[in-house]
Amino acid sequence: MDLALQLLFTGIGIGAVYALVALGFVLIFRATNVVNFAQGEFSMVAAYLMVVAVEAGLPYWAAFIVALLGMALLGVVFNLGVYYPLRHRTYLPVIIATIGASILLANSVLAIYGPQPQVLEGWFETPGIQVGPVYLDSQYLLIIGVTICLVVFNFWFFEKTLLGKKLQATSQDKEMASLLGISVSTMIMITFIYSAVLGGLAGILVAPVLFVSIQMGSTIALKAFAATIIGGFGDVAGAIIGGLALGVIETFGAAYISVPYKDGFAFLVLIAFLIFRPQGIFGERVAEKA
């Protein structure tokens, strides 16, 4: 039982990272009808930015802000360079462009930084605290805390503000939104910036737990993509719950069944969902909104 609690904590911690990246997937998908295959690279680039900023001697919090600002800028450049020129085309050229951008980002970082994985220190001096039978790692606590804040912020932003409603309107019917005077290109720009920052946050938060490597982006993105399918593609709540569920499942699978097959469990669950419930946990709600 103690082990189970410990695993639950770790699973939710890693699942929160998947949830953040999955949220980025869903927001861009809803705004542009395209899956952004470079979403994982956002996490990787942010982690490297963080490493660079810390090595440059910035205090941790300042490095954090610099890295997030860098991600906002990457969101702008990504939108203008990858999505905007192709926005009147079908989804296929855009998807291919995001795949291309993902390869470009990974190889640019490889060219600059080399293939050796980097290490990023955690935010806190204290490694963690013992609460009863469970050891709460401070980095995982941070991840969970930040994710909770972001989920609350996300709900408030999209449900309670007029700007959030304009973003939703844009994702539901661009032509109608433009007829009302909503600047569609601004809304999509905001979506890309927000998604890049979300992906970046996930990368920065998870970096001290994993190594900072070129491959970290694709690993996280694959899990996050699975999470969005499990949750119901295009559904915000589904992405978050799917991400958390995936983190917990793979952590338990690794502990009780097999460590080498840890990544396999996530995809086993994904395949099971694709066969038995392809619309995901929140599938019906998506259909109604379509």
Add this chain to the structure above:
Amino acid sequence: MPLLEIRNLVVRYGEIEALRGVTCAVEEGQVVTLLGANGAGKSTTLRAISGLAKPTSGDILYDGKSIAGLGPEAIVRMGISHVPEGRRVFPGLTVKENIMLGASNRRAATSEISREADAMFDLFPDIRKFTNALGWTLSGGQLQMVAVARGLMAKPRLLLLDEPSLGLAPVIVQAVFKIISEIRRNTTVLLVEQNARMGLSVADYGYVLETGRIVLGGKPDELWGNEAIRAAYLGGHAKVSA
């Protein structure tokens, strides 16, 4: 000077020439109805005015200034609000939110917009009880009310209404046209209708479009008086008083 003047407007969709030189005018304070069969170019005319369709040639003058080729966001900010065919109410937003977004063309505090949206239900009492219902749950008539209310939130000088009666039960059509006669007190309206009888009943002036050209324009009773036109576009030979 008319509020809206269209001169020799040509719009092409690829190879197809949807409008082949449309010329017409809308005076301030009037309701003008565009009549015509399916595919005559009625919707395309409205789409060109609101900036959704790019004119190939010709000009659109609004308040004396050319707006041809401007984007829809710029045009709605100048005071032309387009309620398009098919209502296009955002399915995942509530009725109130849909109506509030109609004010996106102008600067106003959210609280002010919210108050104006509430006031809109005085004109559309039938949808008041659906204030917090999501768009996709409404019926066709209710959607039409929401779409018109949203269009009015732009505080337009010129309202473009595309087929407001399409697919609605006769009693709902009556209700929609009652609202149009309310709106005309302070807004100029350009109305596209297949239902000629209803369309002309509220109009000061009417045009008949045929395969991308205006073939006739006149006051409603003049249009009714034209035997050939009545037979071809206004629905049979029955004697109707407009």
